[in-house]
Amino acid sequence: MSEKNREGKRTARERMHEERAAEEARGKRNKKLAVVGVVLAVVAAAAVVGVVVQNQRSKPDTPVAAPAGAIGPKNLVIPDGPANAPSVLTVYEDPRCPACGSFEREFSATVDQLQDQGKVYNNYHLVSFIDRSLGGKGSKLGANALACAQDAGKFRDYHDVLYKNQPDETSDAFGSNATLISLAKQVPGLDTPAFESCVNGNKYSGWVSAVQQDFDKSSYKSTPTILLNGTPIYPKKGDEEISPQNLVKWIDEANQGKPLGTTGAASASPAPTGSAAPAAGTSPSP
Amino acid sequence: MAGEQTAQPRGGSALRRAVDGPVAEWVGLAVRLGLAVVWAWAGFAKVSDPAAAAQAVRAYEILPESLVKPVGYALPFLELALALLLVIGLGVRIVAGISAVMLLAFIAGISSAWARGISIDCGCFGGGGAVAASQTEYLQEILRDTGFLLMAGWLLFRPRTKLSADAWLAM
Numbered sequence: 001m002s003e004k005n006r007e008g009k010r011t012a013r014e015r016m017h018e019e020r021a022a023e024e025a026r027g028k029r030n031k032k033l034a035v036v037g038v039v040l041a042v043v044a045a046a047a048v049v050g051v052v053v054q055n056q057r058s059k060p061d062t063p064v065a066a067p068a069g070a071i072g073p074k075n076l077v078i079p080d081g082p083a084n085a086p087s088v089l090t091v092y093e094d095p096r097c098p099a100c101g102s103f104e105r106e107f108s109a110t111v112d113q114l115q116d117q118g119k120v121y122n123n124y125h126l127v128s129f130i131d132r133s134l135g136g137k138g139s140k141l142g143a144n145a146l147a148c149a150q151d152a153g154k155f156r157d158y159h160d161v162l163y164k165n166q167p168d169e170t171s172d173a174f175g176s177n178a179t180l181i182s183l184a185k186q187v188p189g190l191d192t193p194a195f196e197s198c199v200n201g202n203k204y205s206g207w208v209s210a211v212q213q214d215f216d217k218s219s220y221k222s223t224p225t226i227l228l229n230g231t232p233i234y235p236k237k238g239d240e241e242i243s244p245q246n247l248v249k250w251i252d253e254a255n256q257g258k259p260l261g262t263t264g265a266a267s268a269s270p271a272p273t274g275s276a277a278p279a280a281g282t283s284p285s286p
Numbered sequence: 287m288a289g290e291q292t293a294q295p296r297g298g299s300a301l302r303r304a305v306d307g308p309v310a311e312w313v314g315l316a317v318r319l320g321l322a323v324v325w326a327w328a329g330f331a332k333v334s335d336p337a338a339a340a341q342a343v344r345a346y347e348i349l350p351e352s353l354v355k356p357v358g359y360a361l362p363f364l365e366l367a368l369a370l371l372l373v374i375g376l377g378v379r380i381v382a383g384i385s386a387v388m389l390l391a392f393i394a395g396i397s398s399a400w401a402r403g404i405s406i407d408c409g410c411f412g413g414g415g416a417v418a419a420s421q422t423e424y425l426q427e428i429l430r431d432t433g434f435l436l437m438a439g440w441l442l443f444r445p446r447t448k449l450s451a452d453a454w455l456a457m
Contacts, residue, residue: 031455039377042367043384050363051356058336058359132338133413209337216341217351221405221416 061214063207067147071123076211078150080122080159081115082261087254089114090123092215092225095142095162095174096130100224103234104163110244112156118260119251124159127215127223128208130169138167138174141199143208145180148198149190157187177202229254305444314378314440314447321385321437322372329365331412332358342414345406346395364388375450382441389435393428400424 066075089111093100114120126146128139142162149158161183167173174180177199184191184199198204226234226242228250234242237250303309332339340358343349349357368388371381396408405419408427445452 035377035452035455036380039371039380039384042371043364046363046367047360050360053363054333054336054339054359055355058340058355129338129341129415132335132341132415133407133417213337216337216344216415222418 059206059209059213061210063204063210065204066207067150067204068153069150070207074210074214076125076207076214078124078126078146078155080124080156081120082118082263083121085115085118085121085261086258087120087229087251088123088227089120089251090125090225090227090230092125092127092220092223094127094130094139094223095146095166096134096136096139096169096172097223098166098169099222101163101166103224103226104160107244107247108160108163110247112160114248114251115156116263118263119255121261124155125215126208126211128212129215129223134170134172136172136175138172140205140208141177141180141202142174143211144202144204145174145177145184145199147204147207148195149184149187151198152190152192152195154187154190158184158190161186310444311446311448314444315375315449317437317440318372318375318378318447318450321382321434321441322369324369324434324437325365325372325385326369328411329362329369332362332409333366334412338412338414339409342407342409345404345409345415346399347402347404348395348398375447375452378441378447378450378452379445382438382445385438386435386442389431389438393431393435396424396427396431400428 062074063076067078069079071077071079093104111120111122115122124146126143128143131137131139146155146159146162149155162174162180165183180199181191181196184195224234225232228237228247231237233247233250236242237246240246304313332342336355336359339362340355343358343361344351344354368381368385371377392408392410399406399408400422405417405422407414407417407421407423409415410427410431441447447453
């Protein structure tokens with residue numbers, strides 16, 4: 001009798017121990033599951049918040065405001081030269097890109113001449129992706145200042161001045177609006193209060209971002225990308241290296257049998273017919 | 287024979303203490319905080335310019351255009367969330383698991399870009415997008431991510447670390 005009783009007591013105690021252990025294990029498992037749940041919820045929430053916040057912060061692909069006279073489906077392109085010229089030279093350039101600087105130093109006189117002869121119409125895409133890899137704001141602010149110069153009708157001259165004064169790629173000199181405005185003084189008539197407020201207010205930042213996003217989605221990966229009537233010609237057209245002579249030759253070949261464009265009024269930087277030249281011309285006569 | 291037997295436990299015990307003993311939890315703390323710094327750095331570098339982050343994803347030419355922006359926008363926040371969880375030490379094992387899966391995906395993406403002969407920056411810590419063929423650094427990028435993967439692997443197998451929320455919750 002008594003032995004049976006003792007046995008019964010022991011089993012009851014053991015059972016209690018087992019139950020407590022099982023409960024503890026269950027509690028631990030529940031705690032673990034709760035932590036896993038919290039972690040997964042935090043991670044999922046972060047992803048959703050990221051998509052929503054970044055969507056709100058990112059600038060639209062279609063700009064709200066574009067510089068005067070911009071062309072193309074979303075007004076992302078700055079035209080330069082006679083619009084009815086038989087050939088189109090499409091140029092993708094970043095203000096900070098050194099290869100663009102050397103292209104401009106070598107070709108800008110030739111391109112200006114071809115425009116003034118009515119042979120070619122330029123389409124500029126002012127991309128700004130060097131800021132991403134090197135940091136800084138020079139590409140974006142430089143592109144904005146160029147858009148401001150377009151508003152003032154001085155795009156070509158300011159574009160030439162910027163590339164002539166281009167800093168080293170790693171220097172972010174164009175990231176200062178003061179530098180961009182002081183360079184504008186080299187273009188007669190450009191440095192007006194309207195231009196300065198356009199530059200200082202970064203008026204076309206949304207447009208600059210839209211131009212870059214358009215370039216992101218294009219198949220072109222580097223600058224300068226230069227197309228003559230849609231065909232890439234930089235650094236080579238087929239087997240021929242680009243050079244000022246070859247550029248003239250290619251454009252003359254493409255223009256064969258086509259009427260030249262109207263120069264003068266259509267050109268973004270008109271020939272100096274207004275003030276200085278006639279005055280100089282008339283002075284010797286008396 | 288005898289020399290070998292006495293030498294082995296001494297070297298072995300130091301290693302075992304680092305992997306199994308109380309020292310392991312301090313090593314785990316260092317690894318945990320190290321990985322947190324990696325994720326925080328990667329996240330902050332990508333968060334400021336959403337268009338650049340999207341372009342870094344697009345440049346891999348793996349995801350369809352419709353997924354480029356969601357992934358580019360979500361990734362930095364995901365990385366920051368992992369950094370936060372690692373700093374407080376909550377759910378270290380699952381966070382390490384998620385980290386390892388992401389790092390494996392990054393390594394696979396970089397390898398794929400390398401194999402297909404496209405020239406991009408991995409965009410791991412900001413930047414990204416196409417670069418000149420001479421400027422690619424695929425091997426360094428893969429080795430770096432492999433190092434991070436080893437850190438995640440440590441935490442996956444030794445999730446008990448000092449000064450963690452997990453320890454405080456007595457898990």
